[in-house]
Amino acid sequence: MEKKYFIEMDKKDPLKEFRNHFFLPKNTIYFDGNSLGMAPKITKKRMEHVIGKEWGQGLIRSWADEEWGISGQRIGNKISKLIGANDGEVIAADSTSINIYKALTAALQCNQNRNIILSTNDNFPTDLYMMQGLQSFSPNKVKNKIVNKDEIDKYLDERVAALLLTEVDYKTGEILSMSEITKKAHDKGILVIWDLSHSVGSIPVDLNKCAADFAVGCGYKFLNGGPGAPAFLFVAKKHQEKIRPTLSGWMGHKNPFDFSIEYKPADGIDRFLCGTPPLLGLIALECGVDLILKANVTRLRKKAVKLSSLFIELMESMCSEFDFKLASPRDENRRAGHVSFMHHSGFAVSRAIASKGIVGDFRAPNIVRFGIAP
Amino acid sequence: MEKKYFIEMDKKDPLKEFRNHFFLPKNTIYFDGNSLGMAPKITKKRMEHVIGKEWGQGLIRSWADEEWGISGQRIGNKISKLIGANDGEVIAADSTSINIYKALTAALQCNQNRNIILSTNDNFPTDLYMMQGLQSFSPNKVKNKIVNKDEIDKYLDERVAALLLTEVDYKTGEILSMSEITKKAHDKGILVIWDLSHSVGSIPVDLNKCAADFAVGCGYKFLNGGPGAPAFLFVAKKHQEKIRPTLSGWMGHKNPFDFSIEYKPADGIDRFLCGTPPLLGLIALECGVDLILKANVTRLRKKAVKLSSLFIELMESMCSEFDFKLASPRDENRRAGHVSFMHHSGFAVSRAIASKGIVGDFRAPNIVRFGIAP
Numbered sequence: 001m002e003k004k005y006f007i008e009m010d011k012k013d014p015l016k017e018f019r020n021h022f023f024l025p026k027n028t029i030y031f032d033g034n035s036l037g038m039a040p041k042i043t044k045k046r047m048e049h050v051i052g053k054e055w056g057q058g059l060i061r062s063w064a065d066e067e068w069g070i071s072g073q074r075i076g077n078k079i080s081k082l083i084g085a086n087d088g089e090v091i092a093a094d095s096t097s098i099n100i101y102k103a104l105t106a107a108l109q110c111n112q113n114r115n116i117i118l119s120t121n122d123n124f125p126t127d128l129y130m131m132q133g134l135q136s137f138s139p140n141k142v143k144n145k146i147v148n149k150d151e152i153d154k155y156l157d158e159r160v161a162a163l164l165l166t167e168v169d170y171k172t173g174e175i176l177s178m179s180e181i182t183k184k185a186h187d188k189g190i191l192v193i194w195d196l197s198h199s200v201g202s203i204p205v206d207l208n209k210c211a212a213d214f215a216v217g218c219g220y221k222f223l224n225g226g227p228g229a230p231a232f233l234f235v236a237k238k239h240q241e242k243i244r245p246t247l248s249g250w251m252g253h254k255n256p257f258d259f260s261i262e263y264k265p266a267d268g269i270d271r272f273l274c275g276t277p278p279l280l281g282l283i284a285l286e287c288g289v290d291l292i293l294k295a296n297v298t299r300l301r302k303k304a305v306k307l308s309s310l311f312i313e314l315m316e317s318m319c320s321e322f323d324f325k326l327a328s329p330r331d332e333n334r335r336a337g338h339v340s341f342m343h344h345s346g347f348a349v350s351r352a353i354a355s356k357g358i359v360g361d362f363r364a365p366n367i368v369r370f371g372i373a374p
Numbered sequence: 375m376e377k378k379y380f381i382e383m384d385k386k387d388p389l390k391e392f393r394n395h396f397f398l399p400k401n402t403i404y405f406d407g408n409s410l411g412m413a414p415k416i417t418k419k420r421m422e423h424v425i426g427k428e429w430g431q432g433l434i435r436s437w438a439d440e441e442w443g444i445s446g447q448r449i450g451n452k453i454s455k456l457i458g459a460n461d462g463e464v465i466a467a468d469s470t471s472i473n474i475y476k477a478l479t480a481a482l483q484c485n486q487n488r489n490i491i492l493s494t495n496d497n498f499p500t501d502l503y504m505m506q507g508l509q510s511f512s513p514n515k516v517k518n519k520i521v522n523k524d525e526i527d528k529y530l531d532e533r534v535a536a537l538l539l540t541e542v543d544y545k546t547g548e549i550l551s552m553s554e555i556t557k558k559a560h561d562k563g564i565l566v567i568w569d570l571s572h573s574v575g576s577i578p579v580d581l582n583k584c585a586a587d588f589a590v591g592c593g594y595k596f597l598n599g600g601p602g603a604p605a606f607l608f609v610a611k612k613h614q615e616k617i618r619p620t621l622s623g624w625m626g627h628k629n630p631f632d633f634s635i636e637y638k639p640a641d642g643i644d645r646f647l648c649g650t651p652p653l654l655g656l657i658a659l660e661c662g663v664d665l666i667l668k669a670n671v672t673r674l675r676k677k678a679v680k681l682s683s684l685f686i687e688l689m690e691s692m693c694s695e696f697d698f699k700l701a702s703p704r705d706e707n708r709r710a711g712h713v714s715f716m717h718h719s720g721f722a723v724s725r726a727i728a729s730k731g732i733v734g735d736f737r738a739p740n741i742v743r744f745g746i747a748p
Contacts, residue, residue: 035434039433044421052413055397059399059412133637226653249504274472276602278652281654
């Protein structure tokens with residue numbers, strides 16, 4: 001393949017204008033979108049306005065005048081368009097880990113006569129750690145079962161309250177079949193919590209088509225919300241009113257400014273708020289989400305598939321002598337926004353290419369991971 | 375009192391240069407520091423740098439290169455200087471509500487044979503709601519008791535695991551005696567969790583002098599950390615290693631980047647981190663904390679006492695015909711950073727003065743609250 005071919009492809013790229021919307025790091029080829037997305041230029045501008053004008057001049061009044069108070073809901077509704085949810089089913093708040101805890105405790109309430117939470121040993125660690133924290137505090141209410149991914153079916157039975165899975169494997173980029181697994185779980189009365197941290201903004205997701213129950217996801221990867229951006233929580237409409245949130249902070253109260261002594265859950269998704277919304281982080285997240293909505297996930301996905309297939313082809317033809325082994329699925333329909341290769345000296349490789357300005361990342365024990373999604 | 379007197383006072387004010395460090399809202403007299411502190415000019419500047427340079431150019435590398443990864447600890451150590459804690463006892467993270475949950479579950483672990491959590495009915499609502507959420511999920515492990523403030527002593531017995539109190543009453547500004555109450559509780563083997571949201575940055579606090587166990591506090595009031603700024607958590611050194619955090623997210627793991635399946639708590643205060651640190655919010659908080667450290671809480675307190683006594687004097691002499699009744703303690707040693715008046719039409723009063731550019735706030739049923747701390 002010649003340089004001409006790539007230049008031609010770039011010219012035809014319907015997404016090419018989006019390059020101008022981001023700060024482009026100098027002398028860097030950035031393959032780390034799956035750990036921290038790039039910085040939109042508009043984020044800097046909007047933050048200047050929020051700090052200098054909305055906070056600086058409007059102060060406390062901006063909670064109402066600038067709609068700070070409903071930003072978690074507004075951004076949640078925007079994210080819902082990326083994941084096949086309806087208005088009022090998604091809220092942007094807290095971290096992914098905290099939202100996992102909210103979903104776990106909520107699922108146990110919806111499925112009161114069961115106490116097992118099932119997950120897989122290749123799930124992202126924080127998902128497992130949050131399960132373990134909950135079990136350790138409430139051992140008589142919660143029993144965790146962590147199994148191999150290919151054994152899940154065997155464990156789907158009437159004792160399981162909830163199944164917690166990540167749609168896209170953080171190491172290999174493999175996509176699980178959300179619709180198939182959710183259906184199998186529902187057949188046994190099990191609720192499913194989907195972690196979309198490695199899906200949202202990179203592959204189309206359709207939660208309601210699968211009748212999904214709960215989902216969480218992170219804002220700092222493909223959504224470009226900035227380092228440690230707020231995360232989001234999806235709770236299907238059908239479950240919302242049954243749940244009395246365990247993390248019941250004042251912003252999830254029906255009338256937070258009545259300052260009453262008894263907690264009374266707010267209507268709908270609002271009850272899953274907890275503390276005061278982290279406004280600066282939320283505004284940055286909104287900037288990133290707006291850009292993804294404008295770029296359109298279907299178009300992004302199309303380009304990501306093309307780029308990642310090309311990347312695999314080039315790696316295998318040009319680096320064949322160096323003993324890299326593809327860790328991601330070869331089938332492009334089963335591979336999400338990043339491509340991983342195994343290498344016995346994976347860590348050294350990732351450090352070496354980083355020193356040349358090529359930023360990927362390393363996942364123990366031997367995975368070099370490249371974020372290819374545009 | 376004549377205008378000349380006030381001009382003279384301003385001239386002598388050792389804190390007067392700090393006025394220049396903040397955005398000053400136009401045509402506004404701002405008495406709402408206890409709900410949202412003002413915006414430091416440096417925050418806007420620093421955020422521009424963090425977004426454009428550290429994130430925009432450094433991207434994922436800035437977690438190490440710019441020390442993003444330890445910002446919660448660094449800012450925690452700065453806050454510790456304001457509340458009489460040592461390095462490694464305070465972490466900036468999450469919201470006040472979430473940190474209350476961390477402290478409650480931790481205290482129950484430290485006091486395993488007890489199950490009562492005691493608090494007062496004039497505590498800030500989110501404190502009570504978080505207790506209620508915990509009890510509702512784990513009713514066999516947790517029983518809440520909410521009593522009148524003047525009855526606390528009666529309920530301090532061997533069944534109580536933890537006492538959760540706010541040092542400064544959010545309505546009246548009354549200061550509780552932290553040392554006296556902590557001692558009484560300890561005499562019965564009860565651990566104490568202090569909510570410092572209305573103290574930190576406005577009155578000197580000395581947690582370790584009182585041998586306090588846990589504390590939480592908010593970043594957006596007197597610390598000027600911005601709307602929804604991250605909060606903080608204090609865990610006394612003596613307790614840290616005993617606790618297996620219930621909200622055990624990956625950032626509280628001993629080796630978060632080993633991605634191991636089993637949660638293993640990090641050493642010391644780090645284990646009380648949960649999800650990825652919300653960097654933009656943390657940076658804004660740090661700017662506010664730096665200014666408070668520079669201004670010095672003892673100096674701030676001295677000025678606040680002077681201003682609030684003067685404010686009461688002027689309100690009572692100039693507005694005596696309007697039926698305002700002082701809700702805050704008259705004794706300046708028992709009154710923290712805000713002054714409250716009761717008025718039968720309190721809500722209407724607060725709206726009316728707001729329309730003239732005088733921003734205080736209203737707390738049901740009849741309290742008009744003025745943040746006087748500088």
